[in-house]
Amino acid sequence: MTYEPPPPCTRPTIYFVGVTTQKSSIMKVFPRWAEILGIEAEIRGYDAVPNAPAEAYRTIVQHLRDDPLAMGALVTTHKINLLLATRDLIDELDPYARVCGEVSCLSKRDGRLIGHAKDPITSAAAWRAFVPRDHWLGGGEVLCLGAGGSAVAISVSVPEFERPGDRPRVIHFVNRSAPRLDHLRAVNDGIDTDIEFTYRVNADPAVNDEIMAGLPPGSLVINATGMGKDSPGSPLTDAGVFPDRGLVWELNYRGELAFLQQARRQAEARGLTIEDGWIYFVHGWSAVVSEVFGVELTPELFAEFDRAASALRPS
Template identity: 35%
Template sequence: MTHDGRVIAPEDLATWSDGGRRLVAFVGVDTSGSRIHQEFPAWAARLGRPEWVLRGVDLPTTTPAATYRDLVDAIAANPQIAGAVVTSHKLRLYRAAAARLRSIDAFAELTLEVNALARRDDGVGGGVVDGFARDPLALAAVVHRLDPAGRDVVVYGAGGAGTALLLALTLDESRRPRTITVIDSDDGALAAFRATADRCGLLDDRLHLLAAGDGDSDSATTRIPEHALVVNATGLGKDRPGSPLPPGTVLPASATAWDFNYRGDLTFLADARAQGATAVDGWDYFVAGWAAALTAIAGVPFTAGMLPD
C-alpha cells in the first residue's frame, strides 16, 4: 500500500482485510490524485454502505491479460471485497477476463467492456463476479445539459468512452444529434466502434467514422460546424499530455468543447477557450459515472436522485 493509504497492489486484493470494512477497488492508471477519494465516503453513506472503503489499483495501459484475470479471480475469492470501479481498463479487462464473469448486463453485451464489477455470494460458500457497462447511462444522465439534439457532434476517440457516448446520444430518438463524427488514429479502435454501432443498429448516414491523419478527417476537423458539440474522449490531457485537436483546427465561438477529463493539463479546453468556444470539463460525467458504477455494485437502481443538482 502507498504511504497515503490510497493505493494497493493488485496482488494484495486476494488477502485484503480491514476489520469488517468492505473494499471497493478503483482500477485505473494513476488513481491516487483522483477527487473520488474525498467524495467516496459521502457516496458510501448515500448508498447505505458506510462500511465501504475505497482503494486504488494502478495498472499501466500495457498490463498483460493474465493480470486482469487474476484481478477478477481475487475479487471473487475475497468476501471482504464489494467490487470494483474500472476506469482506464474497461475494454482491456473485458477482453481478457470476460470468461471469468458470471453475467454481464445488456450494455456490456453491446459494447464489450465493463466499468463496474460486483462480487456476489454464490450460495455455496464462494463468490462470483458480475460485470456492468454503466457509462452509457451515466453519459445519458448528463449529456442533455449540453443540448445535443439536432447538433453536429464531433468525437475524438473511438474507445470505450466514445462508444458509450454514441449509445447515450441515441437512446432517445427524438433527441438525437444531426450527425455524429468519430475520429481516431487507431484503425482497430475504429473497427471495434463500427462493430458496436452495427450491433446497436446505428450504422446510418448520420454516423461518420474517420481515421485521424487522413485527408478526410483533417478536412472535417478544420471545418468544425457552427454550434457543434466537440468532445475529447481520448484521455489526452489526463492520462497523457496534449490535445486531440490537430494544428490549425478552428472552433467556432458558437461551438461547445466538452472534455471527458476534469483533471490534468486540459489542453483541449484551453485551446477551446482561446478561440472563444464554450468549454465544459468532465466533472459532471465523472460524478455520474461513479454513481452509476457504485449503484451497480450495491445492487440498487441508478436514478437522477443519485446526482447532485
C-alpha cells in the same frame, strides 16, 4: 510495471481500476458517500498503464472474485481490455456490456461476479446535462476524437434519445489506430438508427484541426482520447479552430487538460459552450456505487451525492 494482487480486504471495499487513481477526487468523495449511505466501506485504487498486459487485468479480477470483502469495482480507461482479458472469470454480463464489449462496473450478487457497462447510461445523463434540448435542429454534427470505451458508450446511447432534435445527424469518430475503430464500427453496425457514423484513422493533430474546420456551426467536439490526463497534450494543435457557437466536451476534469485550455482560449470569440468531465464523473460513480452496494439511486440520493461531491471538487 508488475501487477501484484492487492492485500486481502479487511472491510467491504470498492476498487477503482484506472491509471492514476490516487489523484481522482473519488478518493475524497467516496468516504463522504459511504457516510450518506450509512455503510462501513473503503475505496482502493488499482493502477495499470493504458493497454496493460492481460496479467494486470486478471490479477485484479481474480482478487475481486475470490475476496469476500471485495464488493466490486469501477473500471475506467481499461473497460474494453479488461473484458477481453477476463471474460472467463466473469459469470454474467449485462445487456449493454454485451453490446458494447466493455465493462465499467463489476459487482457481486449471490456470489456471482457481474460485469456492467454503465457508461451508455451515465454518458447520456452527462450529455443531457449540457447539450440543450433540440440542439440538433440547428444542424450541427459531432466530432468524437478517440474511439475507446467512452466513444462506444456515446454511440450506443445517443441513438436512443427519443426526440429527433436531441439526435445529431452525423457523428464522426477519429482514432489514432484502427482496432478500436473496427470494434466501434462492429458495435454500431448492430444499431438501428437514423444517425450516420463516419470513421477515420488519424494520429496527426493538424489533420484533426482540418477535420474540425469542416464541421458546421453548432457542432460538438469531444475529447475522448484521454490526452491531457492519461497522456500529455491534446489531439488538436493550438491553431485548431472550434466550430462557431460550438459545444466542446472534455471527458476529463483533472490533469493538464490541454484540449480544454485550447477551447477556453476561444470561448468568447467563437461563442463556445464548454463542459468538462465533472458531471460525467458524478453520474458514473453514483451509478457504480449504487450497483456495487445494492442501493437504489433515486433522484434524491443522486442530488445528495452531487452536493457532497461538488463540495469536495478541486478548484
